[in-house]
Amino acid sequence: MSEASSYPPIEPNTFDLIIIGTGLPGSLIAATASAVGKTVLHLDPNPFYGSHFASLTIPELTSFLNSHSTASQPQSSTTTTNSNTSDYTILDLASSPLYADVEISSYAPETLSERSRSFNIDLGGPRVFFCADKAIDLIVKSGAGQYLEFKSIDASFVCDENGRLWNVPDSRAAIFKDKTLGLTEKNQLMRFFKLVQQHLEVSDHDNGNEGTQDSRISEEDLGSPFVEFLKKMRLPPKIQSIILYAIAMADYDQNNLEVCKDVLKTKGGIDRLALYNKSVGRFPNASGALIYPIYGHGELSQAFCRRAAVKGCLYVLRMPVLSLLMGKESGRYKGVRLASGQDLFSDQLVLDPTFTVPSPPDSLRKSVEGLNLRDVKGKVARGICVIASSLKPNMSNFLVVYPPRSLYPEQNTSIRAVQIGGGLAVCPSGMFVLYFSALCDDAERGKNLLRAAMSALLKIPDSENAESSSEVQNENAEVKPTLLWSATFIQELITGEFGYISSTPMPDGNLHYSDLLDATMKLFHEMYPDGEFFPETASPEDGEDEGELSLES
Amino acid sequence: MARPGNKIIQAKMVLLGDMGTGKTSLVLRFVKGQFLDHQEPTIGAAFFTQILSLTEATVKFDIWDTAGQERYHSLAPMYYRGAAAAVVVYDISKMDTFTRAKKWVEELQRQGNSNLVMALVANKCDLEPKREVETEEGEQFAQENGMFYIETSAKTAENINELFYEIAKRLAKAFPSKPTGMNLNNEVRDRRKLSCCLG
Numbered sequence: 001m002s003e004a005s006s007y008p009p010i011e012p013n014t015f016d017l018i019i020i021g022t023g024l025p026g027s028l029i030a031a032t033a034s035a036v037g038k039t040v041l042h043l044d045p046n047p048f049y050g051s052h053f054a055s056l057t058i059p060e061l062t063s064f065l066n067s068h069s070t071a072s073q074p075q076s077s078t079t080t081t082n083s084n085t086s087d088y089t090i091l092d093l094a095s096s097p098l099y100a101d102v103e104i105s106s107y108a109p110e111t112l113s114e115r116s117r118s119f120n121i122d123l124g125g126p127r128v129f130f131c132a133d134k135a136i137d138l139i140v141k142s143g144a145g146q147y148l149e150f151k152s153i154d155a156s157f158v159c160d161e162n163g164r165l166w167n168v169p170d171s172r173a174a175i176f177k178d179k180t181l182g183l184t185e186k187n188q189l190m191r192f193f194k195l196v197q198q199h200l201e202v203s204d205h206d207n208g209n210e211g212t213q214d215s216r217i218s219e220e221d222l223g224s225p226f227v228e229f230l231k232k233m234r235l236p237p238k239i240q241s242i243i244l245y246a247i248a249m250a251d252y253d254q255n256n257l258e259v260c261k262d263v264l265k266t267k268g269g270i271d272r273l274a275l276y277n278k279s280v281g282r283f284p285n286a287s288g289a290l291i292y293p294i295y296g297h298g299e300l301s302q303a304f305c306r307r308a309a310v311k312g313c314l315y316v317l318r319m320p321v322l323s324l325l326m327g328k329e330s331g332r333y334k335g336v337r338l339a340s341g342q343d344l345f346s347d348q349l350v351l352d353p354t355f356t357v358p359s360p361p362d363s364l365r366k367s368v369e370g371l372n373l374r375d376v377k378g379k380v381a382r383g384i385c386v387i388a389s390s391l392k393p394n395m396s397n398f399l400v401v402y403p404p405r406s407l408y409p410e411q412n413t414s415i416r417a418v419q420i421g422g423g424l425a426v427c428p429s430g431m432f433v434l435y436f437s438a439l440c441d442d443a444e445r446g447k448n449l450l451r452a453a454m455s456a457l458l459k460i461p462d463s464e465n466a467e468s469s470s471e472v473q474n475e476n477a478e479v480k481p482t483l484l485w486s487a488t489f490i491q492e493l494i495t496g497e498f499g500y501i502s503s504t505p506m507p508d509g510n511l512h513y514s515d516l517l518d519a520t521m522k523l524f525h526e527m528y529p530d531g532e533f534f535p536e537t538a539s540p541e542d543g544e545d546e547g548e549l550s551l552e553s
Numbered sequence: 554m555a556r557p558g559n560k561i562i563q564a565k566m567v568l569l570g571d572m573g574t575g576k577t578s579l580v581l582r583f584v585k586g587q588f589l590d591h592q593e594p595t596i597g598a599a600f601f602t603q604i605l606s607l608t609e610a611t612v613k614f615d616i617w618d619t620a621g622q623e624r625y626h627s628l629a630p631m632y633y634r635g636a637a638a639a640v641v642v643y644d645i646s647k648m649d650t651f652t653r654a655k656k657w658v659e660e661l662q663r664q665g666n667s668n669l670v671m672a673l674v675a676n677k678c679d680l681e682p683k684r685e686v687e688t689e690e691g692e693q694f695a696q697e698n699g700m701f702y703i704e705t706s707a708k709t710a711e712n713i714n715e716l717f718y719e720i721a722k723r724l725a726k727a728f729p730s731k732p733t734g735m736n737l738n739n740e741v742r743d744r745r746k747l748s749c750c751l752g
Binding site for chain 1: 620626629663
């Protein structure tokens with residue numbers, strides 16, 4: 001904070017929009033609001049970009065998790081001050097924890113600290129993109145793509161009840177080569193794929209043409225659970241599992257519809273299949289459907305912030321915001337007071353939803369309602385492991401899905417694990433980062449889910465101070481990678497809110513960004529009903545001609 | 554422009570230095586041959602490409618400007634990533650910009666890219682009567698930090714081409730490697746039909 005006060009004062013002091021927090025949704029809003037001509041100030045109390053969407057070194061990650069978790073939450077010592085000396089009522093902001101049950105263990109502190117700067121670990125992982133994701137379209141359209149590079153996820157696997165990993169096929173050839181499928185099963189599969197393909201082609205070209213009824217999946221089927229449709233098509237259980245959990249990415253047990261919290265309908269399932277299909281082969285050097293950004297997902301926030309800066313958005317990191325300034329008469333939001341003591345004003349404010357106003361006076365309660373009634377939609381358990389060798393020889397980046405009940409009978413949600421190697425510049429070469437996530441109702445169940453998946457894949461040293469990692473190699477025939485470092489935590493799922501003061505959504509439990517993107521787009525349209533979310537711009541490729549000057553525009 | 558058979562080096566070059574030291578003016582002089590007396594603080598133009606042909610190689614520069622994010626010391630790590638060359642600029646008529654230039658060099662060294670070609674540019678040398686930073690000071694600091702030193706003026710164009718040719722020459726010698734990935738601009742145009750997976 002001492003650094004904050006040494007900054008030159010921010011000029012001007014009035015903006016159309018002030019955004020606090022450089023997480024991905026805030027960065028998207030900054031970039032698009034700047035692109036439609038709004039004056040925007042984007043602040044972040046942290047010394048890095050990305051907030052809860054950042055990619056960090058191990059020490060940064062450790063301190064960020066701890067400072068945003070229940071255990072070490074500093075009690076806000078200041079109470080709401082009603083200063084009568086100015087035209088504003090001043091409401092002090094406090095932050096409420098996003099993370100709980102943070103457990104961090106280091107099994108090789110020396111090895112890691114030597115190379116601590118080579119890590120870019122995602123806070124909100126695991127995340128990957130389908131090549132045909134709308135997030136990818138947005139990255140290209142917005143111009144942010146010129147700052148980003150991606151690499152392929154080499155393969156995806158699904159685990160069965162016996163602990164065996166099955167490859168998710170990405171081509172027809174892969175299905176035919178599969179020796180575990182009989183001829184009848186292969187024929188059933190072909191019939192299914194043909195039907196899906198016809199259905200999609202017909203839906204793409206003409207809607208509601210009577211003559212094409214036969215080649216479409218019936219409305220009745222589209223509205224029924226996807227799992228029943230797959231059974232009706234007589235697909236083998238293994239294939240059902242691959243489609244439901246590794247392609248459609250269902251979270252809850254689709255085979256137990258009574259307790260399933262989110263039943264995937266056939267329509268949704270077919271859409272996910274179509275997305276998968278469109279993803280394979282979209283980019284020439286992507287080998288499968290999935291890609292991952294070099295240097296981690298924190299690059300996305302940085303790329304959109306740079307887009308915003310190019311359009312005139314002002315950036316100030318390391319600048320905490322202490323309080324809100326509310327109009328005395330109107331009771332409406334007017335501005336913010338920074339840690340530097342400066343007061344800044346704007347028409348609108350966007351905050352990340354971890355901010356709260358501890359005890360607003362009654363007259364102002366309505367204005368800050370959205371901030372204090374956090375819409376918590378459950379929890380996600382996340383785990384991050386740094387390992388000394390790959391889980392699979394000759395393969396560095398891949399996805400493993402553990403469908404519900406595949407690890408233990410009480411496992412009620414899917415656990416997804418993504419391994420990313422040093423080639424993606426997320427860790428020193430030779431090491432790998434393994435991310436886990438699973439939706440959960442409470443911390444205990446969440447931790448059980450993580451533990452089950454971690455012990456299925458890794459050799460976890462017994463004691464916390466396992467200096468003697470070399471001796472565990474004797475006898476054990478099965479070579480599992482050795483764990484160097486791990487963090488597990490439970491994160492609340494909070495969606496954004498629009499009001500006098502708006503808040504952005506926090507990372508969700510998905511691999512993809514589609515829901516976050518939709519929520520952010522909705523928020524933007526509520527804030528600026530006339531604004532276009534990322535207006536069309538000239539193609540960023542224009543500058544590639546030799547000798548040509550290319551300007552960002 | 555590119556000579557056939559010549560090795561082609563694609564090099565990301567970043568500009569660093571305090572606001573108002575003339576980073577954008579240097580590049581505009583180089584790529585467009587123009588100079589504006591009152592160049593606005595950088596907004597809207599922050600990415601340039603320019604090709605230089607040497608006998609030993611053809612260097613294609615992707616020049617990144619700060620987009621104003623240096624103003625409150627809020628440059629993203631992305632800015633430095635994969636950079637092959639860095640140009641640290643100060644204004645010879647303002648001592649504090651030289652002090653800040655030293656800080657930028659430290660920041661670059663923290664990024665830990667040993668192949669990085671670094672130039673220390675003493676800009677606005679047309680302002681000789683107002684000089685606050687002596688040539689020897691700049692030269693000495695550059696030498697101590699493995700950089701090359703050059704005095705330029707974007708206004709008079711003095712040493713501008715020399716600066717970029719020297720960087721290109723050093724790049725051709727070092728030919729740095731950077732992690733390569735795919736970018737999203739080369740989408741497969743004639744996509745395989747829907748049949749590639751589903752049937």
